[in-house]
Amino acid sequence: MKIALALLSFIANFVLVACSEKPSQSAPAVPASAANSAFGSAVSVATVKAQMRDMAVQLNTTGIVTPLTSVDVRSQVSSTIRQVHFKEGEFVKTGQLLFTLDARTDEANVTKALAQQAKDVASLSDAQRQLIRAKQLLVQNFVSQGAVDTAQAQVEAAAATVNVDKAVVDASQVALSYDRIVAPNSGRAGQVAVFAGSAVQANLTPLVTITQLNPIGVSFSIPQRNLTDALEALKAGGATLTATLADGGGSFKGRLKFVDNLVDASSGAVKVKAVFDNPDGRLWPGLFVDVQQTLSTLKDAVVIPQAAIIQSQRGPTVYVVSEGKATLRAVKLIYVEGNDAAVTGVKPGESVVQEGKENVRPNAPVAERASIPGRAASAAAKPGSS
Numbered sequence: 001m002k003i004a005l006a007l008l009s010f011i012a013n014f015v016l017v018a019c020s021e022k023p024s025q026s027a028p029a030v031p032a033s034a035a036n037s038a039f040g041s042a043v044s045v046a047t048v049k050a051q052m053r054d055m056a057v058q059l060n061t062t063g064i065v066t067p068l069t070s071v072d073v074r075s076q077v078s079s080t081i082r083q084v085h086f087k088e089g090e091f092v093k094t095g096q097l098l099f100t101l102d103a104r105t106d107e108a109n110v111t112k113a114l115a116q117q118a119k120d121v122a123s124l125s126d127a128q129r130q131l132i133r134a135k136q137l138l139v140q141n142f143v144s145q146g147a148v149d150t151a152q153a154q155v156e157a158a159a160a161t162v163n164v165d166k167a168v169v170d171a172s173q174v175a176l177s178y179d180r181i182v183a184p185n186s187g188r189a190g191q192v193a194v195f196a197g198s199a200v201q202a203n204l205t206p207l208v209t210i211t212q213l214n215p216i217g218v219s220f221s222i223p224q225r226n227l228t229d230a231l232e233a234l235k236a237g238g239a240t241l242t243a244t245l246a247d248g249g250g251s252f253k254g255r256l257k258f259v260d261n262l263v264d265a266s267s268g269a270v271k272v273k274a275v276f277d278n279p280d281g282r283l284w285p286g287l288f289v290d291v292q293q294t295l296s297t298l299k300d301a302v303v304i305p306q307a308a309i310i311q312s313q314r315g316p317t318v319y320v321v322s323e324g325k326a327t328l329r330a331v332k333l334i335y336v337e338g339n340d341a342a343v344t345g346v347k348p349g350e351s352v353v354q355e356g357k358e359n360v361r362p363n364a365p366v367a368e369r370a371s372i373p374g375r376a377a378s379a380a381a382k383p384g385s386s
Contacts, residue, residue: 048352
């Protein structure tokens with residue numbers, strides 16, 4: 001009896017252990033996209049239609065505000081500042097008096113030159129009277145022809161002396177005018193470097209800098225591939241462009257006015273300059289601005305979202321959906337602007353995959369859905385297999 005009970009207990013424990021055993025490893029998970037492909041299910045993708053439209057070729061770069069003229073005012077004579085007639089930071093006009101120098105020596109030179117000229121003019125008048133008298137006496141045979149010739153020579157010499165005196169007077173007056181320093185151009189005066197009583201050396205001592213602010217220029221560079229467009233725009237009177245200040249400083253409309261005569265060999269860029277009206281002085285020399293210019297327009301370009309393009313080792317490609325299947329097709333990029341790209345290799349109206357292309361394989365069935373605008377604008381394209 002005891003043996004039978006022990007046998008029944010052993011059999012019960014064996015069955016219980018066998019029923020409680022579990023598999024040591026679970027089956028590996030299969031990705032949804034792989035399972036769909038394996039069983040021929042359609043992959044859900046978002047598609048957009050390729051559009052034919054005109055696309056503006058935009059140049060976006062950074063420029064720096066530069067004055068059209070900026071003149072360092074210096075004295076043309078060595079002297080002493082007598083008076084400063086303006087204030088730092090003041091807007092001055094062309095010809096406005098800025099400085100007067102100690103002019104006493106130059107004034108004395110002018111007076112001396114005028115006195116010498118008056119003396120020689122009197123001598124010329126006397127020589128002319130002597131010539132007239134000599135001619136009268138020659139008619140009466142009281143003097144010889146030689147006396148008349150001598151009188152004529154004295155008149156001519158006196159006239160030449162008067163002409164020299166006139167030149168000396170002009171030169172002394174020019175030297176006197178250097179004692180009045182006027183603004184060479186209209187603009188804003190910078191920091192004044194001298195004061196009344198300061199000694200200045202001719203053409204060496206800087207007095208002030210006058211900078212033109214209206215109109216004002218913006219200098220920037222364009223790639224050499226856009227040089228032809230810039231030159232054509234320049235011939236047509238200058239292309240319109242926009243300069244935008246950072247931090248909401250505003251935008252300004254200007255025109256291209258200058259293209260440099262050489263291409264920088266190190267960068268392959270060309271320096272250009274645009275001119276802007278600046279009545280409020282908001283464009284200040286040295287500021288950086290964002291420059292945008294329409295260089296040309298691509299007529300009837302085929303445009304697709306840039307997010308639909310796949311960069312692969314074979315070049316840019318897209319998935320084109322036709323009859324429920326995705327076909328991998330090579331394209332050529334013509335121009336990229338923002339989220340759009342102008343391409344060749346796709347016909348207007350064809351559907352291209354914008355979202356979900358990473359799960360698509362060539363000739364695989366797909367289920368189209370409408371793309372949400374802007375959703376995949378910044379998505380990075382992944383290379384596809386072929």
